[in-house]
Each structure stands twice: as C-alpha cells, then as structure tokens.
Amino acid sequence: MHTTKRWNVDILVSEETEGDTARTWAEAGLAxxxxxxxxxxxxxxxxxxxxxxxxxxxxxxxxxxxxDLARQLRQVAAEDISDSGIGVPRQG
Structure with missing residues (x-):
C-alpha cells in the first residue's frame, strides 16, 4: 500500500525600516x-x-x-511517541 499526503507551509514575511535599521519578521504556518x-x-x-x-x-x-516550526513539529512527534507507548519496554 502506498499513501501520499501533502502538507503545505504558508509563509508570511513583513519588514519594518527606520532610518538605517531594518527588521524582518517571518511566520511559517503548517496546518x-x-x-x-x-x-x-x-x-x-x-x-x-x-x-x-x-x-x-x-x-x-x-x-x-x-x-522554529521544525522544533515544534519534533516536539509534537515526541509527545505522540510518548502517548502511544512506542519504545517503552513491555512488562511481562
């Protein structure tokens, strides 16, 4: 069985300039x-x-x-692994 899923990442970029300085912000969203x-x-x-x-x-x-998005996704995966009991030695 072969399954394909598509995950799209939406990226928003904004910039603020003041004189000789500039700041650029980005937000990467994954649904x-x-x-x-x-x-x-x-x-x-x-x-x-x-x-x-x-x-x-x-x-x-x-x-x-x-x-930052990748870090959060790794955290979600780690929590899912913990919740599912994967990798936990079985008693018995």
Missing part, C-alpha cells in the same frame, strides 16, 4: 490534515552599517521561522 496548526516565528535585523539587501533579511527570518 495538518487532523486539524492541528503550528506556527513558527523568525526575525532578522539589519545592522546600520550593513548594505541594504532585503533578500538577506527575508532569507534569515524565513529560515529561523522554519527552524
């Missing part, structure tokens, strides 16, 4: 088929002395949001 939703968050800051290359801030913020 699974069972109705659970996870949201990862990331942020990047541009140093005033750095060149203004918005793509770099976006890449950093998105990568951090995806990393």
């Amino acid at each position: 699974s088929g069972d109705g659970s939703n996870l949201r990862g968050h990331g942020m990047a800051r541009k140093h005033p002395a750095d060149m203004d290359v918005p793509e770099i801030g976006e890449e950093l913020a998105v990568s951090r949001a995806l990393s």
